[in-house]
Amino acid sequence: MMDDPGPLGRFGRFGGRYVPEALIPACEALEEGFRDAWADATFRATLQQTLELYAGRPTPVTPALRLSAELGVTVLLKREDLAHTGSHKINNVLGQALLARRMGKRHLLAETGAGQHGVATATAAALFGMRATVFMGERDMERQELNVFRMRLLGAEVVPVTSGSRTLKDACSEALRAWVTEVADAHYCIGSVMGPHPYPWMVREFQRVVGEEARAQCAGLLPAAQPDVVVACVGGGSNAAGTFAGFVDTTARLVGVEAAGGAAITDGAPGVLHGFQSQVLQDEAGQVREAHSISAGLDYPGIGPEHAHLADIGRAEYVTATDEEVLAAVERLARAEGILPALESSHALAWVLRAAGTPALPTGSTVLVTLSGRGDKDAEQLAARR
Known part of the structure; x- marks a missing residue:
């Protein structure tokens, strides 16, 4: 796999x-x-x-202590926002x-x-x-x-x-x-x-470093060595693919979070787009439908083919987050941990905030969230929405 x-x-x-x-x-x-x-x-x-001398790898896994206490679940953040240029x-x-x-x-x-x-x-x-x-x-x-x-x-x-x-x-x-x-x-x-x-294969292999680092880092932080749930945002899905590659052979649940207005797994159908076959947003005539997201990086009507396959075989699950949930997640993490996440990454956080304490993410669980990027770039948008 x-x-x-x-x-x-x-x-x-x-x-x-x-x-x-x-x-x-x-x-x-x-x-x-x-x-x-x-x-x-x-x-x-x-x-x-x-990657080490120029990009600043390895990026740390940071325990989100205050947020964890508020939610009743242990939240770990894989800090791709700290890589050179500000993202994975x-x-x-x-x-x-x-x-x-x-x-x-x-x-x-x-x-x-x-x-x-x-x-x-x-x-x-x-x-x-x-x-x-x-x-x-x-x-x-x-x-x-x-x-x-x-x-x-x-x-x-x-x-x-x-x-x-x-x-x-x-x-x-x-x-x-x-x-x-x-x-x-x-x-x-x-x-x-x-x-x-x-x-799709080549980019996943270049991003595999995220998941492999995180797996080793979690082993040093957690009594059980691995988190119960691994979460990442998904547009095309490179940060999620790289993260999932490090945990796909474990018992951890893999959760990808799409933008509600561009959810190819949830709302799409098999189709061909930009040279590959996957789940694609389409109308009744089979024409590609436009996606919408407050996040420009997730504003895409398809999803990487390996994600479509992981959903197909049930190894990963894909959920959605709304723009409003994403904006709330940005502010929640910023105020609880002093970390300003990108709008893209905040889709993953939004699901954690929504799911914590429910059967989807029971109290006492451990969840690893990949922060794919930092939110400086989104400051103007965030200010306009406040």
């Missing part, structure tokens, strides 16, 4: 590679390049050293940038919603002396102005996407189109466990 999906890139009935013929060779070359690099001890050591996105981007450099690529293409993946891509490009072009929905640029500024300050070109809903879905579409035109020199640095094979 959560292993190599094989040459077809299938997670049960989900995954695969559904791209224009012009991109098939690029995807095949990427799979070959990743398999070769991931089997190379030198590549793995270089990535590990870069740097783990995947450093891996892909090193791989792109190994494959002779000099230009990184990326999509971004909340801007954190774009910032991480711009950061890695600056570190390794590469070009970066980031596609971002015009609506997301308006609500994440700080991250747009950060990307440009780091030297990236930020391209506004004005089509469709002007959000993450449309940014992904434009990045794929750009890759077709520049496939010889450019690498499309996808930010989540989505896209055509090998991306």
Whole structure:
């Protein structure tokens, strides 16, 4: 479970590679390049050293003592908000940038919603002396102005996407189109466990460090060595996939929390989007429906294919949180623990606040929550909603 999906890139009935013929060779070359690099001890050591010396790994697991006392459950926070650039996105981007450099690529293409993946891509490009072009929905640029500024300050070109809903879905579409035109020199640095094979598998492997660290850290903090429940927010689902990979072979319950307005597992149906088959929000005619979330990073109408598979086989469960619950969770954690979480991460917190003391999360339980990012970027939105 959560292993190599094989040459077809299938997670049960989900995954695969559904791209224009012009991109098939690029995807095949990427799979070959990743398999070769991931089997190379030198590549793995270089990535590990870069994560430690540059990105600040390992990130700690912090016991949320006051919040735990208030809720009657032990809450542990995996602090990806403390990684360089402010989120888990740097783990995947450093891996892909090193791989792109190994494959002779000099230009990184990326999509971004909340801007954190774009910032991480711009950061890695600056570190390794590469070009970066980031596609971002015009609506997301308006609500994440700080991250747009950060990307440009780091030297990236930020391209506004004005089509469709002007959000993450449309940014992904434009990045794929750009890759077709520049496939010889450019690498499309996808930010989540989505896209055509090998991306869902490759991104999960680059994010696996989150779950593996957390598992070892929990073993040193908890009498039972592992938490009862592991929770993470899910849009495409990279922070959740990386976290779940560390616990999938344990007895811990795995809970992914989607935005109520973009819940592909809860409200979607099997479909193909951006090169992969998964659960996708669709209307009666099979057309992709727009997602909605206060969080730009979860404003996506699909979900990573491995998450769809984990739901299919019952290994993970997927629930939702509303915008109002998310805003309340931000303030609750900030005031109880002095930690300002990203709106994305606050979906996971919102479920914990709602479930604590119920059969879903009984009193006395231990829950690990992955804080995928910090909330500085959301300050303007939060101020406008108060």
